[in-house]
Amino acid sequence: MATATTTITPVPAFSDDLETTAPAGEDLYGFSRWSADLVRVLPNGNVGLCNPAVPDQIPTDLLAVVKSLQLRGIRSPILLRVADFLKYRIDRLNGAFTEAIDELEYRGTYQGVFPIKVNQQAQVVDRIIDYGRVHNFGLEVGSKAELLIALSHELGPKAAIICNGVKDESFLRLALMSQRLGFNTFIVLESPREVDLVLNIADEVNIRPRLGVRIKLTNTVSGNWARSSGDRSTFGMTVAQVMEVVEAMGERDYLDCLVLQHSHLGSQIGNILEIRQAVQEACRFYCELSAVGANLSYLDIGGGLGVDYTGEHAATANSVNYSLEEYAVNVVDTVKIVMDEHSIEHPTIVTESGRACVAHSSMLLFNIIDVTEFTSSTPVVAEADDHPYLASILEIEEYLSLERVQECWNDLAYYRGEIRQLFGVGRLSLKQAAKAERAHLYLLSLINDLLARNPASDVELPEGLDLTADIYHGNFSLFQSLPDIWAIDQLHPIAPIHRLNETPTRHAVISDMTCDSDGTIGRFVLADGIASTLPVHKVEPDEDYYLGVFFIGAYQETLGDLHNMFGDTNVVTIGLDGRGGFEVLHEQEGDTVAEVMSYVEYSPRGMLDRFKAIVERGVASGRLSPTDRRHMIASFKQSINGYTYFEGS
Ligand SMILES: Cc1ncc(COP(=O)(O)O)c(C=O)c1O
Incomplete structure (x- = not known):
């Protein structure tokens, strides 16, 4: 029989009586590789939350946070947001550009914007605006709803609102009028079709608009978002279309309003060379557009700044081969070189970095509710009539x-x-x-x-052996909380949040609460690479064993769905107090069953009435006693008002 091999990290497995030797957590799960200094393993074996901006502070024990939230009545699964992490990332992004600008003697400035689509939750957007105010950090909006979110905030005095996407008349009117209120709003034209529409409204309301053009770069990128780049990308204009726009604006005497050039290559770009090449191409466009009379002073290079989810520090789908600081230096340097070559004033550099701002600040914490083991220690006795x-x-x-x-x-x-x-x-x-x-x-x-x-032996595990891994059934929905794991094989670091000073003796895949075979996680980030099973501890009777999925602040909350009617989880935002404690800054209760019912057109009241009628028929026919009826109605009411996840007994 032909055999192949599978690269499972050789962790001790399937033997509960193995010696528990050296503390394993930090090494095994690779915390020090991917944690970005935000989490680390504490001496007690629990995960600690740290604020890298203040390295001397005492970390906060994550298990203690979960237990303390539980005492408050906030149950697992919990989406935990750490406000300090969000602030740290925003400061670091802005700080990296400020330093690069100083270091390279760049004569323009940097002005970042947060693309609301990456995480639209009010708590997140409010905090980003708050933390970003000192940096004049603005917002990118891609729809009317997102524009309304932006306009309902007090942004920093110079903070930009960049309007991308397809815009109708009311969107454009609102965006234009917002300039009168002092908002620094830019309308980015996505196609020549939008020119007349915008300029007609501008004429009507007598406003000189701040306009941008979205260009389509010919450079392509690798990775999951390859289709956002190159000739076949859906958004942006070709050279020919851009020229059409320039001519149309010139004819209507609005060319001086064309102040911004926008491009976006895609998200999670792993290779810094691809970023550099794209920025270079964007700069070439910028120079040519300036040469034909556009009054450009903002160069918006979109999103794409990636997150090193695996800690590989390589140009792979879930990692990046550069740091945030390198990104800033490479962007600023490239822009400076091209602009200097063409004797063009250094523009204000705008980035729309969403993922890099918010990914780190959220984590999903859930308990394991059941374990299916695929092992047997019972020998089977041979008999004479065996086949x-x-x-x-x-x-x-x-x-x-x-x-x-x-x-x-x-x-x-x-x-x-x-x-x-x-x-x-x-x-x-x-x-x-x-x-x-x-x-x-x-x-x-x-x-x-x-x-x-014999973990040190060079025997490679025979193919298929990982199929015997345990299944750890987690109290969460992959589709609701971690949709990119399902949709695009996204990797997030996953690890137990406690017992990390015990060597795990099992290995498992993680299955969610939905009854969908796709609701399983079977790729894990470990220190040695990507494994098809996760080393886990044997769950003790009556123990709540918790796993954490880290760095899920970008896109996951936005894209999640109601598969099997599992709704939003409890969401808690905390602040670290630096003395090992924390403060609950905000709590958003997860959906009740009644709430998810109403999202899919049911009326919980009507359902209860119908159920009562059915139960009453049972009583009338003698199949149920009146007391049965009372219990059944009480259970129904309790369930419909309860959490959609496993609530325990
Ligand atoms: C126009 C635009 N800007 C910015 C972003 C955010 O990208 P990222 O999260 O990679 O920073 C996106 C998302 O893909 C986008 O479409």
């Missing part, structure tokens, strides 16, 4: 050794396949098939134990 294939499975134990492990695995897979086939065609009894399954599980467990006891 020969079953006897062959049982014989494998006799020649199982480290040297012959691959052979044993191959034989086991072969005989099991044959037995299944025989059963399928009716040539093997249910009893024999069941015995073969038990024998298979027992042998698999022996193989796993052997490999776990």
Whole structure:
């Protein structure tokens, strides 16, 4: 039988009696590689939350936060936002550009904007505006609703509102009129079609608009967002279309209003060279547009600044081969070189970095509600009338050794396949098939134990062995809270938030609460690379075992859906007090069942009435007693007013 290998990190597995040797957490899960100094393992084995802006502060114990929230009645799953992390990232982004500008003697300034689409939650946007005020940090909006959000805030005096996306007349009118209120609003034209529409309203309301053009770069990027770049990208104008716009604006005497050039390559760009090349191309456009009379002074390079989710520091889908500081230096340097070559004044550099601002500040915390193990320590006894294939499975134990492990695995897979086939065609009894399954599980467990006891051996795990990993059933919905894991194979660091000074003795895949086979996480960031199972601790009876999924502040809340009617989780924003404690800054209760019902057109009141009528018929027919009725109605009411997630007993 042909064999292949799978690269599972050789963690001790399937043997509860393994010695618990060196503390494993930090090394195993790679905290120091991906944590960006925001989380670390504390001496007690729990995850600590740290504020890198004030490194001397005492970290806050994350498990203590969860327990304390529980005492307040805030149950798992919890989306935890740490305000300090958000502030730290905004300060760092702005600080990186300020330093790069100083260092490179760039004569323009930097003005970032946060794209609301990346996380529209009011608590998040409010804080971004608050923390960004000193930096004149603004907002990018891509729809009328997002424009309304922007206009309902007091932004910093020079902070920009960049209006992208398709705009109708009322959007444009509002955006234009907002200039009268002192907002620094820029309307970015996405197509030549928008020119007359904007200029007609500008004429009507007598406002000289601040306009931008979105250009389509020819440079492409690799990764998940490759389609946002290059000729086939959906947004932005070709050179020919841009010229059309310039001519149309010139004819109507509005060319002086064309002050901003915008481009966006896509999100999570892993390779700094691709960013540099794109910025260079954007600068070339900028110079040419200036040469034909545009009054440009803002160069908006869009989003794309990535997050190192895996800590690989490489140009892979979930990592980046540059730091935030390198990004700023590379952007500023590239702009300066091209502008100087063409003797053009250094523009104000605008970035629309969403992911890099918010990803780090949120994490999902959930408990494990059940564990399915695929192991057996019960030997299966051979009997004279066993089918020969079953006897062959049982014989494998006799020649199982480290040297012959691959052979044993191959034989086991072969005989099991044959037995299944025989059963399928009716040539093997249910009893024999069941015995073969038990024998298979027992042998698999022996193989796993052997490999776990010899983690340093160079035996590669036979393909398929990870299929025997435990399933840890988590109290969350992948589709609601972590949609990109499902949709684009996004990797987020995942680790237990406690017991990190104990060597994990199991390995598992994580399954969510939905009854969808897609609701499973089967790729994990570990110190040694990406693994198909997560090392986990054996869940003790009555223990609440918690896992954390880190860096989920970007896009996840926005894209989540109601699959299987699991609603928004409880959301808590905390501030770290620097002395190991925390303060609850805001709490948003998760959806009740009644709330998610109403999102899908049910009336909870009407449902209760209908249920009452059905139960009443049961009483009338004698199938239920009046007391049964009372209990059933009480349960119904309790459920409909409860959390959509597992609430325990
Ligand atoms: C126009 C525009 N700007 C900015 C962003 C944010 O990108 P990122 O989160 O990579 O910074 C996006 C999202 O893809 C976008 O479409």
